[in-house]
Amino acid sequence: MRKLFLMLTMFMTFNFVILNAEQVLVWDYSGSYTIPNPDQPEEYQIEDAVITALEANGISPVVAFTLPEDLSEFDAVFVLSGIWCYS
Secondary structure, three states: OHHHHHHHHHHHHHHHHHHOOOOEEEEEOOOOOEEEOOOOOOEEEHHHHHHHHHHHOOOOOEEEOOOOOOOOOOOEEEEEOOOOOOO
16 A cells, blocks of 8 residues: 555656656766566667656657756656666
8 A cells, every 4th residue: 555655656757757758868877778668579768768758748758868057948858767677
C-alpha cells in the first residue's frame, strides 16, 4: 500500500510540474547507455524514452550533452546519469 501511495504521489507531482512547464531540459550525462525496448528487438538510448514520454505529453524538451551554465530559463531539468545495478 505504501508503494502505491508513493507511486501516485510521484505521478501527481510529475503531472503538475511537467505539464505546467514551458521549457524542459534533458541533460544526457549517461554516455552511450542503452535500454531494451520491450516492443521491439533492438535497444535504444536512455534519453529516447524520456524524450518520447515528454513529447507524448505535448512538451518539446531541449536535449543537451553538456550542462548549460545558466539553468534559469528552464522550468524542469531531467538528469540522465545512466543505469546503476545494486545487485
